[in-house]
Every structure is written in structure tokens, then in C-alpha cells.
Amino acid sequence: MALRIPTLRQRRLGAELRRMREQAGFGGSHLASLLGVTPALVTQMENGKSAVSPERLREIAEACMCLNEPLVSALAGMASEREAAWWEEYRGVLAAAPIDVAEIEGHARRLRSFTIGFIPGLLQTAAYATAVFAKGYTPLADHEVARRVNFRLRRQRIVRSGETPYLALIHEAALRIQYGGPAVLREQLECLIEASELPEVSLRVVPFDTADFPGPSENLAYADGPVPELDTVQADSSHGSHIFDSPAQLAGYRAIFGRIEAVALTESESRDYIRSIMKEMNDRYA
Structure with a gap:
């Protein structure tokens, strides 16, 4: 799948995923193993070049032990956005x-x-x-x-x-x-x-x-x-x-x-x- 050129909002979503991982004390490879994906995909999601579904986002939040449900829900909302503005x-x-x-x-x-x-x-x-x-x-x-x-x-x-x-x-x-x-x-x-x-x-x-x-x-x-x-x-x-x-x-x-x-x-x-x-x-x- 070709990588997209991310918008500012897509980059922000990726940055929040990276922040979530870092707060859990995980490296990219460790998170990848927990998710059953490649480290390259984790990097692509965190730099906004690969789309993240709401389901995948919640899977990442659970793996990173993020208990901030309002933040997770808001990020899931961002991940579900599809309509061009x-x-x-x-x-x-x-x-x-x-x-x-x-x-x-x-x-x-x-x-x-x-x-x-x-x-x-x-x-x-x-x-x-x-x-x-x-x-x-x-x-x-x-x-x-x-x-x-x-x-x-x-x-x-x-x-x-x-x-x-x-x-x-x-x-x-x-x-x-x-x-x-x-x-x-x-x-x-x-x-x-x-x-x-x-x-x-x-x-x-x-x-x-x-x-x-x-x-x-x-x-x-x-x-x-x-x-x-x-x-x-x-x-x-x-x-x-x-x-x-x-x-x-x-x-x-x-x-x-x-x-x-x-x-x-x-x-x-x-x-x-x-x-x-x-x-x-x-x-x-x-």
C-alpha cells in the first residue's frame, strides 16, 4: 500500500500515538510485537503516513496501558475522520x-x-x-x-x-x-x-x-x-x-x-x- 502524504491533523494523531507509547516506556519494536505488526508499520502510523482505524487506536491504547478514556475517545474520533474538508x-x-x-x-x-x-x-x-x-x-x-x-x-x-x-x-x-x-x-x-x-x-x-x-x-x-x-x-x-x-x-x-x-x-x-x-x-x- 502506498504511503500517504499526511495532513497536519494526521501527523498530530500519529504524534499522540508516539507520545502514548513513550509514556508507557515502550520502544517501537516492543509495541510492534504486542500488536503483531512490523516495527515499520508502527513508525508509519506515528508519522501519519499510514492510516489508523479507531479499532487499531484502541488496541494501541490498551497495549500502552493508557487509562485516559476522554483522550482515547477523542483520538478515536480523529481516526474515524474520512470526509475531505x-x-x-x-x-x-x-x-x-x-x-x-x-x-x-x-x-x-x-x-x-x-x-x-x-x-x-x-x-x-x-x-x-x-x-x-x-x-x-x-x-x-x-x-x-x-x-x-x-x-x-x-x-x-x-x-x-x-x-x-x-x-x-x-x-x-x-x-x-x-x-x-x-x-x-x-x-x-x-x-x-x-x-x-x-x-x-x-x-x-x-x-x-x-x-x-x-x-x-x-x-x-x-x-x-x-x-x-x-x-x-x-x-x-x-x-x-x-x-x-x-x-x-x-x-x-x-x-x-x-x-x-x-x-x-x-x-x-x-x-x-x-x-x-x-x-x-x-x-x-x-
């Missing part, structure tokens, strides 16, 4: 990073983000997103910019439909950087206020004058899984997109988000703050 249409057309982000968001039970340099992608207008992509490090052709904007707007459906609760923590710097100029930013700020009124969206601003700001320097997204062990963090930096999912990393980022939430303005205060920035802009560019 909408973002698969873009595989081979877009780079892997934005598709990975859409996959994380599409399976999340709750989403949180913290952005410093720009408005979070899940709340960007088409004009703002176009300006962001057009000002990237590498110049893009118009059709490529349009493709990326279209993909970003499709990602927004899970938030705007109310399907997935979303907390957007936005630093004041992101509210003032004028991608596309004053008119584009003004429209974007108006859109933020409208989005903040959606029932499953919570928007909170971190002002410049926040004392002892505890946040990181990169833009972050935190996706809650069906159980805490399957949470995922995605971070943007000048070197690209990075995914974190180890228990220690998840604990660290949960603490980071907790500290940011503790100093951010309330929802109502945040709307008023955005309106005050819009008023400044209107006075300056009238």
Missing part, C-alpha cells in the same frame, strides 16, 4: 501553512488569538487583507493576492456563523497600523465593532499604556481541542508559522493567554476604545 481544495495551490491554520481552526472547539502587528485574519475585511498580502516580504502577483484573500475570507465563516466561540485579543498597535491607508483602516475598525457584537465573538483590546504588559512579541492563536491534551498553538514570526502541541508548551501558552486576558479591556471598553481611535482618524483625515 473545504480547505483540501487549496492543497497544492497554496502553501502548507495557511491550510494548516484552516485545519486547526476547522476542528477547534474554541479559538483565541493575540495579535500585535495586524488585525487577526478571522476578522479582516477584504480590502485590509488585500493590503496585508500586497505588502508582504515577497511581492505577489495580483491573482495570488486574490487567491489568498479568498481563502482568508472562507476561514472566517466558522466565526461569523457562530459555529466556534472566538476571543480576539488585539494590541493597540494593530488598531493603528494603516495597511492600505486611512480609508481601509477606518472600514476595518468599523467591521471590528460590528464583529464584536456577534454572539460568539469576544473582542478585547490591550492598550499601549497597559502597565507591565505580559504578552509575547509574536502573533498567537490557541485552538481548544475536544480534550486539553489535544489543544494546539500556532505562532507567526518573521521566520514563518510554527505549531506547538507538547504538554509543556500548551501549559506555557495557556498561562500567557491568561495573563493577557487579565490586563485587556472589557468588551464594552474595547468597543469604546476602537471608536476613540476612529474619531482621532476622522479628525486627522477629515
Whole structure:
């Protein structure tokens, strides 16, 4: 059987199987002997290149003496997934990073983000997103910019439909950087206020004058899984997109988000703050 090119979610399932084996203190060959398979198959399952059925997953969990039934059930659910999601249409057309982000968001039970340099992608207008992509490090052709904007707007459906609760923590710097100029930013700020009124969206601003700001320097997204062990963090930096999912990393980022939430303005205060920035802009560019 030909080995597949695994998606991010398939790689995550494999990584959790490897973590389960390692916590049991087993080597790959030992687990293979318990399952009656080849060590090569264990390696292929753990790197996501070979599919794992829910039945096989539970067999592995039993062999590894994993007593965390909520985690095992959640992993069995992942193993049973077969239907292709909408973002698969873009595989081979877009780079892997934005598709990975859409996959994380599409399976999340709750989403949180913290952005410093720009408005979070899940709340960007088409004009703002176009300006962001057009000002990237590498110049893009118009059709490529349009493709990326279209993909970003499709990602927004899970938030705007109310399907997935979303907390957007936005630093004041992101509210003032004028991608596309004053008119584009003004429209974007108006859109933020409208989005903040959606029932499953919570928007909170971190002002410049926040004392002892505890946040990181990169833009972050935190996706809650069906159980805490399957949470995922995605971070943007000048070197690209990075995914974190180890228990220690998840604990660290949960603490980071907790500290940011503790100093951010309330929802109502945040709307008023955005309106005050819009008023400044209107006075300056009238």
C-alpha cells in the first residue's frame, strides 16, 4: 500500500500515538510485537503516513496501558475522520501553512488569538487583507493576492456563523497600523465593532499604556481541542508559522493567554476604545 502524504491533523494523531507509547516506556519494536505488526508499520502510523482505524487506536491504547478514556475517545474520533474538508481544495495551490491554520481552526472547539502587528485574519475585511498580502516580504502577483484573500475570507465563516466561540485579543498597535491607508483602516475598525457584537465573538483590546504588559512579541492563536491534551498553538514570526502541541508548551501558552486576558479591556471598553481611535482618524483625515 502506498504511503500517504499526511495532513497536519494526521501527523498530530500519529504524534499522540508516539507520545502514548513513550509514556508507557515502550520502544517501537516492543509495541510492534504486542500488536503483531512490523516495527515499520508502527513508525508509519506515528508519522501519519499510514492510516489508523479507531479499532487499531484502541488496541494501541490498551497495549500502552493508557487509562485516559476522554483522550482515547477523542483520538478515536480523529481516526474515524474520512470526509475531505473545504480547505483540501487549496492543497497544492497554496502553501502548507495557511491550510494548516484552516485545519486547526476547522476542528477547534474554541479559538483565541493575540495579535500585535495586524488585525487577526478571522476578522479582516477584504480590502485590509488585500493590503496585508500586497505588502508582504515577497511581492505577489495580483491573482495570488486574490487567491489568498479568498481563502482568508472562507476561514472566517466558522466565526461569523457562530459555529466556534472566538476571543480576539488585539494590541493597540494593530488598531493603528494603516495597511492600505486611512480609508481601509477606518472600514476595518468599523467591521471590528460590528464583529464584536456577534454572539460568539469576544473582542478585547490591550492598550499601549497597559502597565507591565505580559504578552509575547509574536502573533498567537490557541485552538481548544475536544480534550486539553489535544489543544494546539500556532505562532507567526518573521521566520514563518510554527505549531506547538507538547504538554509543556500548551501549559506555557495557556498561562500567557491568561495573563493577557487579565490586563485587556472589557468588551464594552474595547468597543469604546476602537471608536476613540476612529474619531482621532476622522479628525486627522477629515
